[in-house]
Amino acid sequence: MEANMPKRKEPGKSLRIKVISMGNAEVGKSCIIKRYCEKRFVSKYLATIGIDYGVTKVQVRDREIKVNIFDMAGHPFFYEVRNEFYKDTQGVILVYDVGQKDSFDALDAWLAEMKQELGPHGNMENIIFVVCANKIDCTKHRCVDESEGRLWAESKGFLYFETSAQTGEGINEMFQTFYVSIVDLCENGGKRPTTNSSASFTKEQADTIRRIRNSKDSWDMLGVKPGASRDEVNKAYRKLAVLLHPDKCVAPGSEDAFKAVVNARTALLKTIK
Numbered sequence: 001m002e003a004n005m006p007k008r009k010e011p012g013k014s015l016r017i018k019v020i021s022m023g024n025a026e027v028g029k030s031c032i033i034k035r036y037c038e039k040r041f042v043s044k045y046l047a048t049i050g051i052d053y054g055v056t057k058v059q060v061r062d063r064e065i066k067v068n069i070f071d072m073a074g075h076p077f078f079y080e081v082r083n084e085f086y087k088d089t090q091g092v093i094l095v096y097d098v099g100q101k102d103s104f105d106a107l108d109a110w111l112a113e114m115k116q117e118l119g120p121h122g123n124m125e126n127i128i129f130v131v132c133a134n135k136i137d138c139t140k141h142r143c144v145d146e147s148e149g150r151l152w153a154e155s156k157g158f159l160y161f162e163t164s165a166q167t168g169e170g171i172n173e174m175f176q177t178f179y180v181s182i183v184d185l186c187e188n189g190g191k192r193p194t195t196n197s198s199a200s201f202t203k204e205q206a207d208t209i210r211r212i213r214n215s216k217d218s219w220d221m222l223g224v225k226p227g228a229s230r231d232e233v234n235k236a237y238r239k240l241a242v243l244l245h246p247d248k249c250v251a252p253g254s255e256d257a258f259k260a261v262v263n264a265r266t267a268l269l270k271t272i273k
């Protein structure tokens with residue numbers, strides 16, 4: 001049996017699972033859980049001290065699921081408290097604040113912390129991760145857009161939802177899909193169903209879209225040296241166009257990246273004699 005398979009009381013009927021929340025302090029982990037479990041929102045920030053634990057029951061198809069939720073403190077100060085709670089987990093709610101780029105950039109570090117705590121025999125492949133791009137109600141301050149978040153999540157085979165604990169948007173859908181995926185995983189012998197396990201786009205496509213997003217000018221975007229010839233620009237353009245053409249690439253953000261590449265080429269060709 002897989003190390004992180006849940007304990008069943010009655011095979012085929014009730015199921016007990018463990019879910020944890022992860023993400024920087026103040027991104028809204030506790031509020032997301034509160035919104036779902038208690039249907040309310042607290043605007044005052046009450047930092048989680050170490051870990052908050054709760055139990056809830058949900059129904060998925062014909063099964064009653066008892067969910068043990070461990071809501072972790074995001075503050076680095078609580079590392080020592082939360083590190084022992086990573087093991088035997090079937091589901092992770094990974095949260096960032098769409099208005100705080102740091103909290104998005106920190107997601108990799110959260111995965112690394114979990115991996116480290118699970119040790120060399122821990123298996124992250126058999127855990128369902130759902131990424132919550134939270135606080136979408138704060139539209140004015142948004143700095144991580146949907147395609148950027150979705151690209152990160154889906155390239156890792158994770159679920160992705162846009163949420164607001166304040167308005168409730170996306171919260172029920174997120175939990176419902178999350179729990180169904182966990183039950184599917186349990187019924188599949190602790191392995192992620194194959195449809196979820198691999199993204200429908202390649203790592204090269206995802207990396208290229210990210211590189212294009214972060215490029216500093218048109219030369220950089222096409223991946224050529226400043227002052228490159230028309231031929232070099234056209235060659236680089238054709239390679240990217242094949243990789244990112246919207247007919248061929250379904251990665252989030254590919255359409256924008258493709259347009260940006262077309263514009264970059266046009267701009268460069270105008271400047272090259």
Ligand code: GTP
Nearest residue numbers: 025026027028029030031043045048074164165166
């Ligand atoms: P730690 O426990 O310290 O790790 O933080 P946390 O991630 O649990 O954050 P918490 O849920 O306590 O929320 C932090 C602050 O953000 C609070 O003031 C919440 O009211 C606010 N907040 C949470 N979710 C949302 C949201 O969707 N929209 C808005 N506008 N504010 C939110």
Ligand code: MG
Nearest residue numbers: 029030047048
């Ligand atoms: Mg909290």
